[in-house]
Amino acid sequence: MKIDDLFNILHNAIESENNGKKISLQDMANNLGISMRTYQDWKLGRAKPQAAGVVIKMLGKLDDDEIIRAVRKINRLGD
Structure with a gap:
């Protein structure tokens, strides 16, 4: 499994738990205590923790x- 797939699956699952309400990359990054750029890079597969x-x-x-x-x-x- 590619790391970006992992982050996309988890992001979508969290949105689903939130009654399908979309969560911005910035809001998710804030909730995780990381920069939006870092989260975006993980989600797009540009960086792989x-x-x-x-x-x-x-x-x-x-x-x-x-x-x-x-x-x-x-x-x-x-x-």
């Missing part, structure tokens, strides 16, 4: 319940 692909591969080795637990733990770390 190596860790993103590894994280997805690691999550892919877990069952659904473990993925949810891991993601919730990760989200709590950001609080």
Whole structure:
């Protein structure tokens, strides 16, 4: 899987969770604490953060319940 595909899938999934309301690149970048240019480059495949692909591969080795637990733990770390 290409990294830009990953970011596009996740971006679309977050929009879907938001009742289909479009989320701008700037708003998504702000929510992630990164620059809009960085997020745009990731989403368009111009830059490829190596860790993103590894994280997805690691999550892919877990069952659904473990993925949810891991993601919730990760989200709590950001609080």
